């Protein structure tokens with residue numbers, strides 16, 4: 001499969017290129033988009049999606065993979081829709097307006113959108129939902145830890161975990177951090193963000209009652225796992241009809 005990498009000069013963009021150079025899932029990176037231009041000459045890189053329309057002709061790629069910045073969501077989706085190209089969106093931190101654009105684009109092209117491209121995290125989500133449903137009285141807290149370069153907090157994955165838990169516990173609501181006076185309510189799902197050093201990514205879901213505690217934890221050891229997950233998502237997405245897909249679809253398949 002031939003892919004275009006949005007954010008190709010960034011940490012994750014480079015991981016996607018490395019994985020494709022290793023031949024992971026038979027991927028070949030045919031182009032990139034980035035507002036920086038330190039990629040080198042071996043892969044054509046456009047400075048934006050308007051320019052990309054001229055550099056990459058229709059049919060030159062099977063899928064676009066995005067690890068860039070949420071501010072380019074509108075441009076990226078209009079590029080993908082114009083080309084009828086499946087899009088794997090791994091970027092996090094989208095605004096409500098950008099999330100609405102993603103939902104709209106998914107009516108026209110296949111879109112894979114996940115705040116965490118790790119298969120292990122997809123399993124963590126399933127286990128957390130199962131535990132939350134089985135222990136309706138348990139207090140639930142989520143702790144996430146990431147490197148100090150990360151721009152958004154809490155992580156998209158922590159928000160996704162809370163949303164998924166809410167799907168089996170409709171009365172729950174999220175509280176970011178905890179401060180001030182007053183007791184914790186039983187419906188709270190606390191989310192706590194830690195930024196430290198070079199931590200790749202850790203997510204911990206703690207469920208506790210007066211008599212027992214369950215801790216479910218996923219640790220990413222190497223960013224390459226997200227690149228591999230994004231390429232697995234691209235492989236899954238190519239040939240699918242329009243729609244919004246996520247890691248659950250891969251785990252359930």
Ligand SMILES: NC(=O)c1ccc[n+]([C@@H]2O[C@H](COP(=O)([O-])OP(=O)(O)OC[C@H]3O[C@@H](n4cnc5c(N)ncnc54)[C@H](O)[C@@H]3O)[C@@H](O)[C@H]2O)c1
Nearest residue numbers: 007009010011012034035067068069072090092115116117
């Ligand atoms: N879904 C996942 O599993 C997962 C995993 C890791 C990171 N991420 C997300 O991926 C994104 C990128 O992470 P990173 O660590 O590679 O960041 P990074 O800052 O190292 O790289 C981002 C790249 O995007 C480029 N960029 C910024 N604005 C752009 C625009 N408008 N058009 C084109 N390119 C643009 C930057 O120049 C940079 O090269 C973040 O949102 C991060 O949270 C998601």
